[in-house]
Amino acid sequence: MYADRVLSGMRPTGSLHLGHYHGVLKNWTKLQHEYECLFFVADWHALTTHYDNPLGIEQATWEMVIDWLAAGVDPSKATLFIQSQVIEHAELHLLLSMMTPLGWLERVPTYKDQQEKLTEKDLSTYGFLGYPLLQSADILIYRANQVPVGEDQVPHIEFSREIARRFNHLYGKEPGYEEKAEAAVKKLGGKKAKLYQELRTRYQQEGVEEALESAHALLGETQNLSLGDKERLYGYLEGGGKMILTEPQALLTAASRMPGLDGQKMSKSYNNTISLREEPDAVSKKIRTMPTDPARVRRTDAGSPDRCPVWQLHQVYSGDDVRGWVMQGCTTAGIGCIECKQPVIDAVLKELAPIQERARAYTEEPDTVKNIIDDGCEKARDLARETMRDVREAMGLSYG
Ligand code: TRP
Ligand code: SF4
Secondary structure (H helix, E strand, O other), X not given: OOOOEEEEEEOOOOOOEHHHHHHHHHHHXXXXXXXXXXXXXXXXXXXXXXXXXXXXHHHHHHHHHHHHHHOOOOOOOEEEEEHHHOOHHHHHHHHHHOOOOHHHHHHOHHHHHHHHHOOOOOOOOHHHHOHHXXXXXXXXXXXXXXXXXXXXXXXXXXXXXXXXXXHHHHHOOOOOHHHHHHHHHHHOOHHHHHHHHHHHHHHHHHOOHHHHHHHHHHHHOOOXXXXXXXXXXXXXXXXXXXXXXXXXXXXXXXXOOOEOOOOOEOOHHHOOOOEOOOOHHHHHHHHHOOOOOOOOOOOOOOOOHHHOHHXXXXXXXXXXXXXXXXXXXXXXXXXXXXXXXXXXHHHHHHHHHHHHHHHHHHHHOHHHHHHHHHHHHHHHHHHHHHHHHHHHHHOOOOOO
């Protein structure tokens, strides 16, 4: 029950580029071997900013799913689905909205940032303010405890933790909770019970995170407790009631910042991308016409890789030998820029070849893609329904 479950979502932006590949997808393909993984298309999130023009979202969703698969996300390992096809997300979002203080939402840094950045849009909407809460529902409904996201999303994960904590605090208390929890502690048996109490005190009075972790480990290996008692004891550690919703954590990986063709971060809005399905000729041309060190006007001028965006691509794609060759050749005018770019062109084409091969296959078989998503949605729905049963019960909405 407390094993690691990974969940992540991406807004449907259509076909993806090398920035997505190096920044996100490569990581997903690794995680799928290490954890139970759920990856979904956050199409409702796209509506928060594109409510005035929703018609492209469906097409963008399918393009993006094809790119996930092409990049090596494996549907036999990870569950792939579309947010709006698991409507339970909306129910949880609604129920959580009842107990979400407005101030918490207004304080999320992306709220004001995005409003200031996207001035061409009117983002003074209820949906946009609620963006982080919808994201919390996405995460909490699967009791996912690890959420791989970029730096910019960390406040949203923290927000989700606070929502989970508040929910558990408000609704996790059953009648006679303290007595039941104390009785469950006794059932642990002498030594373990004592250790549990010590760890609980250390965590609650001194805030020692390791004490909490040790206590979780202790409970994890305990076998003589009922599921209900175990849940009580997990909740009791943190002072609240039962843990109905799991507090998630951001899973940050050493961010590989993918430089774009102009040396800025690769991003559609900078118009400096190479898309995963870019034709090989277009890839070569884009790299051949990339700007280089502005000081190298003529072939005979020596250059400085530190001032050149091509050098940044060598950091991603070249080994020590090639980099040494560039450094030496550039600073002595021993090589020309076209020559310098060739190993990057070769490496990008080599990286893209298998991705494009798979993309072609999936594009030719849209039914296969639809089936993968149908299966994924079904699996996701089963998990979401389980959580919603507990949530409704905790909030007195079972009507059973
Ligand atoms: N907000 C995320 C982004 O813009 C996308 C997202 C929506 C998400 N729901 C999520 C990411 C749940 C992780 C978990 O990138
Ligand atoms: Fe840039 Fe290479 Fe030209 Fe030097 S030789 S300026 S590193 S492209």
